[in-house]
Amino acid sequence: MNLRSIVEALQLEVLTGDDLLDRPISGGYISDMLSDVLAHAAPDCLWVTRQAHQNVIAVASLLGLGAVILVNCPVPAALIDKARDESLVLLQSDLMAFELAGQLYALGLRGCRRD
Amino acid sequence: MSIVYGEMFLTESVKFFWGCTVGEQATFEVSYTVEGADFSIAGEGAARLKRVLQQVGLPPALVRRIALATYEAELNVVIHAYRGVIKARVSSALVEVWVEDQGPGIPNVELAMKEGYSTAPDHVRALGFGAGMGLPNIRRNADALKITTVVGEGTALYMTFAGPSSEV
Incomplete structure (x- = not known):
């Protein structure tokens, strides 16, 4: 499954990276604790969080995550x-x-x- | 051995050191400073180290482990200390990372190593830090970890990672 099909099916708003939506996605992970994500989230997975600050980008980039989906929060x-x-x-x-x-x-x- | 500091090593020269003459171990060193309490650029040192390790062609899984452990250590400096420095020495056999800070030190290292134990203040926890997983994550990802700490002075972490040419 690639990002584009997920974005279209769930009508997600694309804030950045609309040229990167062909990327395949391996699964999903939900957490608002950064160290928890660092410990367990796998490369190419989606990360669902309501932490909307720059450290989230640092963690996602470090792990090579497929995308971050922000829920229920304003985005600076x-x-x-x-x-x-x-x-x-x-x-x-x-x-x-x-x-x-x-x-x-x-x-x-x-x-x-x-693991 | 060549020593390169900071920005300089986002250049082609790194590749040169890595692919150095046969018979002499190619090694380089890098270092970044870390400011306490500055969350806007927290993790920048680990991110830069990651880019350099990618450039020299270390295996992605190894790069991820090193970057992850360095990030956790860097964030500990940002959260708890006044300032610190990240140093790394890289060869194909061994990657060594030092993260040293001037800060409060760790009164009880055994407790700090326990998963779930954290002394991070509330405003830091609100950002999603302070899960009490930093040091455990470092221990899990590094092949060896040594912690030296003096209360009221600071903490020094020394982590090592076996490189691709270590299995001889």
Whole structure:
């Protein structure tokens, strides 16, 4: 499954990286704790969070995540600039994290975990 | 051995050191400073080190482990200390990373190594830090970790990672 099909199916807003949507996605991970994501999220997975600050981009970029989906939070301009600088796909959804996760799962996406 | 500091090593010269003459171990060193409490550029040192390690062609999984452990150590400096420095010495056999700070030190290292234990203040936790997983994440990703700390003075982490040519 690639990012474009997920973005279209769930009508996600693409904040950065609309030229990178052909990227394949390996699964999903939800957490608002950065060290938890660093410990367990796998490369190429989607990260769903409501932490909207630049350290999220640093972590996602460091791990080589497929995209970050921000839920239920305002998005500062500096965050978008940082994501663009790092060539990271930043998405936004109007759904609550729980509903978004359910819809991602219904699309066939599964949780990813790197041990 | 060549020593390169900061910005300079985002240049072609790194590739040269790595692919150095047979018979002499190609080694280079890098260093970055870290400012305490500056969350706007937190993780920049780890990100730069990652780019350099990618440039010299270390395996992606190894680069990820080094970057991740360095990021956690760098964030510990930003969260807890006044300032610090990240130093790395890279050869094909071994990657060594030092993260040293001037800061409060760690009163109980054994406790700090426990997953879930954190002394991060609330405003830092609100950013998603302070899960109490920093040092455990470092231990999990580094092949060896040594912590030297003096309360009221600072902390020095020394991490090593076996390089691609280490399995001889």
